[in-house]
Amino acid sequence: MLRRSAAISAAALLCLAGAAGTAEAGSTSLYAPSAVVLSIGKGTDSGALTVLRATTLSCMPGPSGTHPAPEAACAELKAGFAGGGFEGLLASPNPDRACPQHFDPVTVTLDGVWEGTRTSWQYTFSNACVMGVTLNGGEAFAF
Structure with missing residues (x-):
């Protein structure tokens, strides 16, 4: 059960990090x-x-x-x-x-x-x- 929660938490963190990276990339332009x-x-x-x-x-x-x-x-x-x-x-x-x-x-x-x-x-x-x-x-x- 602990491994499953850790896997879900890691996936959630990666998703949030990806969303933050997308937001940052959208605010800068060439x-x-x-x-x-x-x-x-x-x-x-x-x-x-x-x-x-x-x-x-x-x-x-x-x-x-x-x-x-x-x-x-x-x-x-x-x-x-x-x-x-x-x-x-x-x-x-x-x-x-x-x-x-x-x-x-x-x-x-x-x-x-x-x-x-x-x-x-x-x-x-x-x-x-x-x-x-x-x-x-x-x-x-x-x-």
Whole structure:
């Protein structure tokens, strides 16, 4: 009877040790996390912005989230992230496409964690047309 109890106790300890090892392994990763919330809103100040649309995007360990094209959006953010900021998402406006000159500000925001570091980025365009021709690629904010 004592041998049976010892065998059961040893099996229970191995099971608990395995569960603890799994929990520890799950908390460490080979890649720094990249998960953000992207939004498009009316206005110029992110504090008083009227959010029109928003989506979640996780790029590490793999593309996912509520974004309709997570793979393309992650690739665009990765390419646009230069020198610690997302200014690489902006391109010179296409000279072949004219936009109206009215002022109806639209602000895009990106908040979350990128490559393991807390990040927050925003950019205001004079109107939605200018936003469409200035965003390089446009996949990240196409939702």
